[in-house]
Each structure stands twice: as C-alpha cells, then as structure tokens.
Amino acid sequence: MSETKKKKKLGLTTTIFLALLAGAVCGSLLHRFAADVPFVQNVLVNGVFYVAGQGFIRLMQMLVVPLVFCSLVCGAAAIGDTKTLGKVGVKTIGFYLVTTMLAISVALGVARLINPGRGLDMSQVQAAETAAPAASLSFADTLLNIIPKNPIGALAGGDMLPIILFALIIGVILAKLQDKVQLVTNFFQQGNDIMMEMTMMVMRLAPVGVFCLISKTFSELGVEAMKPMFKYMVCVLLALVLQCLGVYQLLLAAFTRLNPLKFIRKFAPVMGFAFSTATSNATIPLSIETLEDKMGVSRRISSFTVPLGATINMDGTSIMQGVAVVFVAQAFGIALTPADYLTVIATATLASIGTAGVPSVGLVTLAMVFDSVGLPVAGIGLIMGIDRILDMARTAVNITGDAVCTTIVAHQDGALDRAVFDK
Numbered sequence: 001m002s003e004t005k006k007k008k009k010l011g012l013t014t015t016i017f018l019a020l021l022a023g024a025v026c027g028s029l030l031h032r033f034a035a036d037v038p039f040v041q042n043v044l045v046n047g048v049f050y051v052a053g054q055g056f057i058r059l060m061q062m063l064v065v066p067l068v069f070c071s072l073v074c075g076a077a078a079i080g081d082t083k084t085l086g087k088v089g090v091k092t093i094g095f096y097l098v099t100t101m102l103a104i105s106v107a108l109g110v111a112r113l114i115n116p117g118r119g120l121d122m123s124q125v126q127a128a129e130t131a132a133p134a135a136s137l138s139f140a141d142t143l144l145n146i147i148p149k150n151p152i153g154a155l156a157g158g159d160m161l162p163i164i165l166f167a168l169i170i171g172v173i174l175a176k177l178q179d180k181v182q183l184v185t186n187f188f189q190q191g192n193d194i195m196m197e198m199t200m201m202v203m204r205l206a207p208v209g210v211f212c213l214i215s216k217t218f219s220e221l222g223v224e225a226m227k228p229m230f231k232y233m234v235c236v237l238l239a240l241v242l243q244c245l246g247v248y249q250l251l252l253a254a255f256t257r258l259n260p261l262k263f264i265r266k267f268a269p270v271m272g273f274a275f276s277t278a279t280s281n282a283t284i285p286l287s288i289e290t291l292e293d294k295m296g297v298s299r300r301i302s303s304f305t306v307p308l309g310a311t312i313n314m315d316g317t318s319i320m321q322g323v324a325v326v327f328v329a330q331a332f333g334i335a336l337t338p339a340d341y342l343t344v345i346a347t348a349t350l351a352s353i354g355t356a357g358v359p360s361v362g363l364v365t366l367a368m369v370f371d372s373v374g375l376p377v378a379g380i381g382l383i384m385g386i387d388r389i390l391d392m393a394r395t396a397v398n399i400t401g402d403a404v405c406t407t408i409v410a411h412q413d414g415a416l417d418r419a420v421f422d423k
C-alpha cells in the first residue's frame, strides 16, 4: 500500500472520530440551549441533520444487496477452485464456521450480561423509523424461505438469506465450469471491484453522515446518550478480547498442544498491522509470511486458508454484530426471543461470509442481521460514529482467527514445523 493511500485511510478514521465528537458536542449543546427553539428544531435537527443522516444510511443500504451478492459469488467460486485441497478445504471451512458461531455466542453472552442499550430510550425518538416487527413464521417456513422461489424477486426485495443461497450456488457452478464461464466469472469479479469502490466512496461521506446522525441523536437525548454507547464499546472490546485470548488459544492448545502465549507474541505485529489498516485483505501477505517464518506453517496450506479466511471468516465482525443486535434491541425496547438469537447466530455467520475484508463493510452487512430479526436499520446510525475504532480492533481479531485455524489445519495435515514455532 502506498504511503499516501495509508495516510488517506488513517485520515478518514480520524475524521470520522472527530465528527463523532463534534456531533456529540453540537447535539448536547442544542439539547441544552435550543431544545425549545422552533427554528433550530425544524430546520437544523429535523431538516438538515435528519436528511443528511438518513441519506447516508440509505446509501449504506443501497450497497448491501449487490455487495453481498458479488462478494459471495466470488468467495464461493474461490472455494470451488481449490478442489485439489479437498479435505483441507472442508476442514478449514468447518473451523471457520464454528469459530464464527462461537464468536457470536460470546458476543451475545457478554452483551446480555452488560446490557449496553438499557437506559437509552430510542423508542420514543425514532418510533416512526422502526421497522414493522417481522411476521412470526414457523421454523419449517423459515427454513423453506431460504430457498428463493424467484431469485430475481429475492434480489429486488433484498431478502438476504435466499440471495446468499443463490449466490453460493452460482459461485460453486462458476468454479465447476471454469473456462467455459470465464466471462461470467470476470463479470462478477469486476462487479465486486465496482461495489468495493462504491463502498469506499460512500465511506468518504461518513464524517458528514456521522456528524448529522450523532448531532440529531444527542440533540434529542442529551449527553446521557454517551453512556450506553460507551457501554456498547466496552462490550464489543471485551468480547473481542475473550475470543482472541480465550476461545482461540483454547482451540490452539487443545488441537495442537502449541504454546498460546508464544503464538500471540509471534503474531502480535500482524495484529498491529490489521489494527492500523482495518483491512483483512491488506494483511494477507504479512500473515502468510509470519505464519511461515515464525510459526513453521507451510505455504501449501496458508496460501489457501489465509486469503479464504480474509474473505469469509470474520469473527471480530460478527462479535460487533452480535453486540449491536442486543444494544439496538434494548435501545428501541424490542424484546428478542430465543429463536431470534438463533436467527442472529445464523445470519451473522452468513454476514461474516459476505463481509469483504476492507474497512467498514461489517457495518453494511449489519443491516441484514438487523433485518432478519425486525430491528430498525436506523439503529446502525447509533453506533456508526464509534465504529471506526471497533473496526480496527475487530479486524485484528478477524485475521487472528484465520491464523489460528490455519495453524490447526496445518498441524493436522503434517504441514507444521514445530521446531520453527518453538524457536
């Protein structure tokens, strides 16, 4: 990555964070001094802030269907390509899915314990924006609905689960037919590039969007709104730490008998790189190199598992999404049933597959997790301002998960040189 590009990215991170602080200050001041001034309320809060904030949310929503569709088709096509790796491929995908489900469960557990959204009453403020509660369906129907009767209808209606299934099938077929369908494969790859570029463009507007969303929220709720947001951050960070230092290290020790502390020490620079760039994709080369040079993992395994993980395995992202679900449900006073939690585990796992390894995409796919349990997508506005910091932290966990799974699979496949690891 060129130096200027890096600067730009960090610049955006800082700007968004500053926009959050400025929005919080501006909103709190308006709440304190201009709550009864009709002009300020009508023109500024419910005019400019509302339109710009909601406009930004709509732009994010606009990205979801094409982004997830293209990125899943490409992801599935990449998996199909690796037929030669057969057993290793299946095992890796299995590990990725299990660690993601564990991650969401940790997140839901921590969030249910800390209750980050309690005390923040958004139900009054944005009742009009709240989506209608999802009609309750039987489990059998929920399962059946994953199969689209009409895939184009599913795309047009933004029904994520059927879209995901359809995309996965197309990807697998593209991989199977190889050269015969090269044109279509290229089409989806380029579609993916276009959507990534569009995401970047939308993210450039994030400082304005965040400022307006947070200003409006704080002008309606006052500084009290900060407390639950702080609790939300603590929840996400705590769950990330538990996943990284607890779940991963237990798995590593159980499956390989390697020293977890040594693993963390050797892998720390890669985590630092992921943290500062918030981009799993950019971390792939460094991760493969570190795994080979310091841990003794053969490239035969890592050159497949690490890029695959950076595409489909986002444990940190799904942790953020799990906590966000509990936070927003509590803030909007929406009760979630045990079936809802299971839906969240399933959709957040799929969202993790559909989340590309670049900054902020986890926030886009969060819309589909919210949708699946009838939470208002507007709730994303609440957490957007602080998301950049969490994005950095969760990216570090995302790539650590890939590395842990890679090391385990390499160990089982006789592709791990313990002498190098122990050095």
Ligand code: ASP
Pocket (backbone or CB within 6 Å): 278, 279, 280, 281, 314, 316, 317, 355, 356, 357, 358, 359, 360, 361, 362, 363, 391, 394, 395, 398
């Ligand atoms: N930034 C994350 C990554 O690159 C994705 C996300 O959660 O937005 O892994």
